[in-house]
Amino acid sequence: MFQRIAIAVGLALLLSACASQIDAGVSAEPAAPGFWWGLLHGFIFPWAWIGSLFSDDIAVYAVPNSGGWYDFGFFLGITVLGGGSFFGSKSRG
Incomplete structure (x- = not known):
């Protein structure tokens, strides 16, 4: 069991190491969408x-947005407000 989890975590880390965001996608301007827009x-x-x-x-x-804070807001919007984690955790029966 531990070996399968370790392999899954290792593959996830290996795959995430390839992820990057181009500089043109992030803006330092005050008008760029930030956490609340995300x-x-x-x-x-x-x-x-x-x-x-x-x-x-x-x-x-x-795109472009403020970077990490926009991404964090986007993630919260999908999972918490959008019901992604709430509806997936309800038991059917």
Whole structure:
């Protein structure tokens, strides 16, 4: 059991080591979307994704943004406000 977990964690770390963000995607300007915009964008993600299938003018993720704080807000918006972790944890029965 421990060996499987160790292998899974090792593969996840190996894969995440390849991840990077281009500098053009991060902006230091005060007007760049930050944490609160990320939170909103994460919350409306399901609707924005559906809209993006039908229109090129709709995006699910703001680029450029403020970087890590926008990403953190986006993550919270999807998981907490969007019900990602809440609805997945309910028992059916």
